[in-house]
Amino acid sequence: MENISDNKKDRNSKLPIVPKQYRVHFIMLISCFVLWGLLNNMTDNLVPAFGRIFMLEAANASMTQVAFYGSYAVLALPAAILIKKYSYRTGVLVGLGLYIIGAMGYIPAAMLQNFNLFLLSVFVLAGGLSILETTCNPYVISLGDEETSVRRLNLAQAFNPIGSLSGIILAKYLILSHLNPATYEDRIAMSPEALSQIRSNELLWVCVPYVGLVIIAIVIWMFFKRSKDSEKDMSGDLNILDSIKKLIKIPRYAFGVIAQFFYVGVQISVWTWTIQYVMTTVGLNEADAAQYYLIAIVLFIACRWICTALMKYIEPALMMAVFAVGGILASLGTIYLPTSQSVWCLVTISACMSLMFPTIYGIALKDLGEEVKVGAAGLIMAILGGAVITPIMGRFIDNGILSSMTPMFNGAEAAVRSSFLIPIICFSIVLIYSLCFRSKKSV
Structure with missing residues (x-):
């Protein structure tokens, strides 16, 4: 048994991660990530x-995340139907197309200074990203x-986190740095004309990065439009209900969807409320x-690259268990340690999260065969967790529901610190x- 295991390990170390014939498609898929x-x-x-x-209050502002991640949940299953009937390539084209439409919707939303229209544009944009994620993750696996x-x-x-880092930099220098320093009380006291002028300038800078990225999306879209499908089998059985029934009977997959949620x-909760915490x-x-937030993402990127290299030698599920324990400890530090230490515990949470999404995804989808397409949709629908848990944490911050957990702190600080009980539950x-799925036979 030991020799068989050693031979398998040697074979795995010699296999190319991406065969030569798929490398161009892999590189273009990376651009989507x-x-x-x-x-x-x-x-x-x-x-x-x-x-x-x-x-807006924190919970109301977090409706942006509800629109974004709620769209992920709504569009994931239609994306599975799309790629089962046609191909992964078709899914990429439709996903990029919806992103372009949603991003362009920011322009009228800014002109009208309408938050609800922004939410609609965010929903459409995120729908495109949902289709992309549902498509690209199993596409890469294939x-x-x-x-x-x-x-x-x-x-x-x-x-993916390289994009995340770029997003933070763009947000910092193109959106956040152009926010007027006027407080809520200052804005209430302003005339409607003065407030409208300030908002107009702020919303212009909200639009700039989203609309600018449309150019990059069009370039990627053109590549996949001109390329041939790389899948051997371009269609499959469209009986989604049967596929779902099969999948929910597989504990590794069903629990994987819950874990991904x-x-x-x-x-999303930690990254959304990092700025508020600081x-x-x-x-x-x-x-x-x-x-x-920027430091947290850099740490996230570094740890993901390190973990990817170590997976050649260490079982992914075991690594994820260690990082989950680290996330629990870092969250406790974020709640209870003095500020000079707690902000670095907050940053450390991102390091602990670094390998979790793709590892859960890969473990849950392993050996699913043709059902991988519907299975991928279920795991993308689990992204709904961002839309559900983020506003719950926002409510805790607004109302100080758990403030009794931190009697050594007062007011808003107690509320924002105690809300990090939520990450502890999630990491658990x-x-x-x-x-449960730490053995190699399970994964």
Whole structure:
């Protein structure tokens, strides 16, 4: 048994992560991973931006995340139907097309200074990204040997946070730095004309990065439009209900969807409220507080690359269990340690999250065969966790529901610190999943 295991390990180490014939498609798919990573993190920064521009409470501003991640849940299953009937290439084309339409919708929303129209544009834009993620993740898995699928997906996903880092930089210098410093009370006291003029300038800068990225999306769209499909079988059985019934009977997959729901919930919640936490505890403005968010994403990127390399030698599920424990400990530090230490615990949470999304994804989809397309949709629908858990955490911040947990702190600081009980619960679910499927036979 030991010799068989050693031989299998040697074979896996010699297999190319991406075979030569698929490398051009793999590189172009990576550009999609970068694009949605960039847009995800710019949207995180829209929450404090819209909160200031439209004078909204934290929970109301987080409706941006509800529209964004709610769209992910709604469009994922139609995306599965699309790629089962046609191809992964078709899914990429439709996803990019919806992104372009949604991004262009920012222009009339800014001109009318209408928050609800922004939410509609965010919903359409995110629908395109939902189709892209539903398509691109299993597309990457299909581009090579099954034995290297988790490593291949982690490699592709390693470029996603590069987009996230770019999104934070764009948000910081193109959106947050152009917010007028006027407070809620200042804006209430302004005349309608003066307030409208300030909002007009702020919303212009909200539009600039989203509309500018349309050019890049068009270039990627043209490549896939002109390329040939790389899949051997371009269509499949469209009986989605039968596929769902089969999938929910597979514990590794069904629990994987639940784990992904809570993982995405913790990722989006932590990143959405990082700026708010730093503003409240350290006393910085949005643009300066974003520096900590930037450091968190750099750490996230570094750890994902390191983890991808280590997966050649260490079981992915075991690594994820260790990182889940780290996330729990870092969240406790964020709640209870003095500010000089707690803000770095907050940053460390991102390091602990680095390998979770692609690892859960790869473990849950392994050996699903043709059902991988519907299975991918279920895991993308689990991104709904971002839309559910983020506003719950926002309510805790607004209302101080858990403030009694932190009697050593007062007011808004107690509220924002105690809200990090939510990440502890989410990391615990991921830990249980990791331990349940830690054996190589399970994954």
